[in-house]
Amino acid sequence: MSAHGATAEATHQPGSKKLFMWVWFWLLILTGVETFLAYLRLEPHLMLTLLIGLSLIKAALIVAYFMHLRFEKIGLFLIIVPSLVFCLTMILIFVFPDSLRIAQLSGLGH
């Protein structure tokens, strides 16, 4: 998300081979950590929280470096990411909690 979108466009390819290798390396490390968590068989709530956190970091790395969003004009970032976050938040607030209500009705007691 550099403010120098025009400069980045002129040089075409910001980010070196080494940088992408590093991103790939870290994505593999984070994947390894996730698999190790499954090996430990943690308690489901803790496991889910950790996995979602790690996955969001991985997604951010892919979007920022592999998909170059970090090097685009900030306007592109602003039309894509906030709208996605908004839609997902709406689903999480208004639709998703209903599954917990169903679970309570059937006495699951999550």
Place this chain on the structure above:
Amino acid sequence: MDTLAGSAWDGGVAPFATNTKKLGMWLFLLSDSLTFSTAILAYAYVRLSSANWPRPFEFSPAVVNATFLTFILLSSSLTMVMAVAAAHRDEIRKAVIYIILTAIGGIAFVVLHLMEWFRLFAEGVTPWSNHYVVNGQPGDPLFGGTFFGLTGLHMLHVSIGVIYLCIIAYGFGRRKFNADHVEVSGLYWHFVDLVWMFIFPMVYLMSVNLKG
């Protein structure tokens, strides 16, 4: 692209400083990410409200296999990044080789994933039934529905991506397409990789057998 005169809103030709193809792909990926998000949320919804949701996967081979699939997809993303970089440097041969390597990664992913599907079919897990027993009840049939639905939707995207990459490799090799086309196909490929970063933990790691 660099002819932004004054304000972008004042007749500027490219307010996002990208070409229309790239902007179009980003907007498509935005809508596609909502498709996948709702599919994953629907899976979480039925899973949370179910009393007999199975957690059938052993750490080995199911989770190890899925980790290997993740490795393949991540590596194919790396070769795609290299392809885009080579395309922008106008190294056509190198770019085509990297795109083909990426497509091979995609094919390997689909083949290995299908083998896993068929192993599950042979065990008796289908999109509408399974043989698992949870809390003395038969396992929720929606397990198969969501598992094959989510992984199948993703596999469809990978397959389309492989076809897309082959067309781009052919066209770019023959100079019918330029580096921007390669970059836009790269965006799609990385997105498919990104989606797997959520399906892998939600579908596989959260379904690992707790008994050990």
